[in-house]
Amino acid sequence: MVPVSFAPLDFAGEEFVLTSSRALYWPRERALLVADLHLEKASWYAQHGQMLPPYDSRETLERVADAVKATGARRVITLGDNFHDNAGTQRLDPYASGMLEALTRSLDWVWITGNHDEHMARGFGGEVLAELELAGIVLRHEAQRGETRPELSGHFHPKMRVKVRGRHVSRPCGVVSRSAAKGDRMILPAFGALTGGMDAGAPEILEALRPATRIDAVLAAKGKLVQFALYRNAA
Numbered sequence: 001m002v003p004v005s006f007a008p009l010d011f012a013g014e015e016f017v018l019t020s021s022r023a024l025y026w027p028r029e030r031a032l033l034v035a036d037l038h039l040e041k042a043s044w045y046a047q048h049g050q051m052l053p054p055y056d057s058r059e060t061l062e063r064v065a066d067a068v069k070a071t072g073a074r075r076v077i078t079l080g081d082n083f084h085d086n087a088g089t090q091r092l093d094p095y096a097s098g099m100l101e102a103l104t105r106s107l108d109w110v111w112i113t114g115n116h117d118e119h120m121a122r123g124f125g126g127e128v129l130a131e132l133e134l135a136g137i138v139l140r141h142e143a144q145r146g147e148t149r150p151e152l153s154g155h156f157h158p159k160m161r162v163k164v165r166g167r168h169v170s171r172p173c174g175v176v177s178r179s180a181a182k183g184d185r186m187i188l189p190a191f192g193a194l195t196g197g198m199d200a201g202a203p204e205i206l207e208a209l210r211p212a213t214r215i216d217a218v219l220a221a222k223g224k225l226v227q228f229a230l231y232r233n234a235a
Contacts, residue, residue, distance in 0.1 A: 004019050004020055004021045004066065004067060004070040004071075005019070005020040005220055005221070005222060005223050006018070006019055006020075006025075006071075006220060006223060007019075007020075007218075007219075007220035007221070007223060007224055007225035007226075008225065009024075009176075009218065009225055011150070011176070011184050011186060012136070012137055012150035012183055012184045014026065014028060014135070014137070015027060015028070017071070018174060018218060018219070018220045018225060019067060019070070019071070019220055020219075020220045020221070021063055021066065021067050021070075021191075022034075022172050022188070022189040022190070022191045023064075023067040023071075023191060024152070024174070024186075024188055025067075025071040025073060028135075029075060029134065029135065030072070030073055030074040030075055031073060031074075031075040031076070031077055031134075032064075032067055032068055032071055032073035032075065032076050032077070033076075033077050033078075033079060033139070033152060033188065034064060034067070034076065034077075034078055034079065034188070034191040035078070035079035035080065035081075035141075035153070035154025035155070035187075035188040035189070035190060035191055036079070036080070036081045036114070036154045036155070036157060036188075036190035036191060036192055036195050037060050037064075037078060037081070037082050037083070037191055037192045038056075038060075038081055038082075038083070038190070038192035038194060038195050039056070039057045039060060039061075039082060039083045039088055039092065039096075039100075039192070040056070040057055040083055040085075040088035040089075040091045040092060041056055041088075041192065041194040041195075056192065056193040056194045057092055057093075057096040057193075058093075058095065058096050058099065059193040060191065060192050060193045061096060061099045061100055061103065062099070063191070063193070064076070064103065064191070065099070065103060068103070068107065073107070074107060074108060075107060075108040075109070075110070076103070076107050076108075076109050076110070077109075077110045077112065077132065077134075077139060078110070078111050078112055079112050079114070079139060079140070079141055079152065079153060079154040079188060080112050080113055080114025080115070080117070080140070080141025080142070080153075080154055080155065081114035081115065081117060081141065081154065081155065082111055082113070082114070082117050082120070083117040083120060085117065086117055086118070086119045086120060088117065089120055089124070097124070100124045101124055101125060104124050104125030104126045105125055108126075109125060109126030109127070110126055110127050110129060110132060111126055111127065111128045111129070112129055112130070112131060112132060112139060112140060112141060113128060113129070113130060113141065114141035114142070114154070114155065115141065115142070115155070133149075136149065136150060137149070137150040137151065137152060137183075138150065138151045138152070139151075139152050139153075140152075140153050141153060141154055141155050142154075142155040142208075143155070143156075143185060143187055143208040143209060144208075145207060145208055145209075145210065146210075146211070147182075147183070147185065148182045148183060149183050150183035150184050150185065151183065151185040151186070152185075152186050152188065153185075153186070153187055153188070154187065154188050154190065155187070156175075156187050156198050156202075156204065156205050156208070157172070157189070157190035157195050157196060157197045157198055158172070158173050158174065158175045158187055158189060158190075158197065158198060158199075158200040158205055158217065159171060159172050159173060159189075159197030159198065159199060159200060160172075160173040160200050160217045160219060160228055161199060162228070170197070171219055172189035172190060172195075172197060172219070173189055173200055173217045173218060173219040173228075174186055174187060174188050174189050174217070174218045174219065175187045175200050175205055175209065175215060175216070175217055175218070175230065176215070176216050176218050177209035177210070177212040177214075177215045178212060178213050178214045178215075178216075179211060179212045179213050180213050181211075182211065182212075185209050185212075187205065187208070187209070189219070200217040200228075200230060201217070201230045201231075206230065206231055211233075212231065212233065213232075213233050214229070214231060214232050214233065215229075215230045215231035216228060216229055216230060217230055
């Protein structure tokens with residue numbers, strides 16, 4: 001088990017915890033939120049002639065189990081693109097399938113679907129939804145521009161690229177939008193082992209979270225929430 005560090009995050013009047021493993025924990029709901037697992041991405045690439053080590057699903061599910069253990073979560077809510085494609089559910093090897101079924105049996109599990117797996121071909125337990133509103137916060141796969149309610153989403157796989165001691169370092173991160181007139185909104189980092197990333201300050205991400213007073217990239221490092229300014233409304 002890889003050690004997991006935690007950073008407190010105030011969001012929409014609720015106390016959350018962002019973990020170094022790229023999950024978001026909601027203590028009041030005892031819920032672990034993870035976005036963009038992209039299970040069976042390697043096998044999808046293999047079908048298209050690009051051979052990758054076929055263990056991404058196992059690694060991702062092990063990290064989910066570690067995050068559940070570290071936080072004490074009793075509920076897991078995924079935020080879409082759980083599988084890399086609709087048929088990915090059929091390609092899980094028996095070991096990974098057993099891991100997933102054990103997780104969904106032991107936890108209150110909610111699958112929110114995304115653009116990659118809108119029609120999941122097989123269920124592994126839990127509830128399958130297009131989106132969910134919980135305690136006034138909307139949980140969905142892709143941020144909807146202009147949303148006025150607090151919102152948690154995934155889809156964009158944001159990464160922060162910074163220069164540290166002369167080296168360029170890239171890390172998955174969350175992106176948080178704050179607005180005096182509208183609800184807080186956040187795009188979670190991608191959780192899956194083989195997920196790539198888009199620059200956190202990319203126009204597509206900023207546009208998805210506007211209108212906003214400020215937009216920040218956030219990540220957990222050594223028990224602290226590290227923030228990088230991406231946008232400020234000068235008005």
